[in-house]
Amino acid sequence: MSADTVEPLSKVDSAVDSTEPASPSDAKARHRRTSSTVSGVYNINDLEKEGKELSIAPETQRLNWKLNTSPATLDEKDVLKKHLCEPPVKRIDLHFPLGLEVTARNLKGVTIKDALDAIYKQFKKKADDELGENPVLAGFEWDKEESWTRLVVHQKKEGQASSGGGKKSKKNKDEA
Template structure:
């Protein structure tokens, strides 16, 4: 019987060892934070540190219609979608439209230009071209005096390729 009691004490010690499992659960909760890439910041932390944010200049040259999927862009604009929206990279950014609409772009590995365009597209995908007063993305503005944690979205009526097409249509209309 003494041989039987020895394994029981091992089992008892294992049961007593279960009290150490809650720290393992805490590790699980911590695992989520590790899924973000190194060098990617929370925008609130950048605000506390006073770190300046740079916006990718490529956003101004896209001539992207906000009610069309970003995947419809052609090269070389399409290759810009993979670039980080900001330097240093952030996990999320609020995108504010002058009329009051606000959308949030998120990516734990750093918000890319595509992430920002996808967030905007999600709001406008059901709108027809004639419903939008300014359907072309002109770029983003960061006004740290107004709000450090969001960008202002600027749109315009016409992009660079569109005037050429309208010019052709205008010529056809003159011929008729």
């Protein structure tokens, strides 16, 4: 290479001889591993750009799962394997009304178990009396007007049977 030939600049490390790769893995093509990507599983941001709507698995409303107990203690183990939403996504933020936000991730599609595990990780060290007046998961809500990329977590009082409407059961404070 002479001084008067113009070539586009490339990243150069003076400590490495450019004729041989530094290690055998450097000689391979540089691209992301494709084995961890599964067809049919989307990035939530791509779904937002395409305008594809999410539908949440209705089973989450019937779990009666206490936030500080392990998801492994649930009776319905087969429900945990289901995708949290359709179409399946690689990651999704779960937003609590008081501001806490956790992220559930799974490259093969976020399952109900992945979501419960992410929530449990935040609440496992809390005592029952620290969970507030609504310590049980009531379900998730996707509000595309508020945020396309996250689900709102709804909670309810312990042992409360899921009602037909289901989502706005928090307003039952006239029990005194």
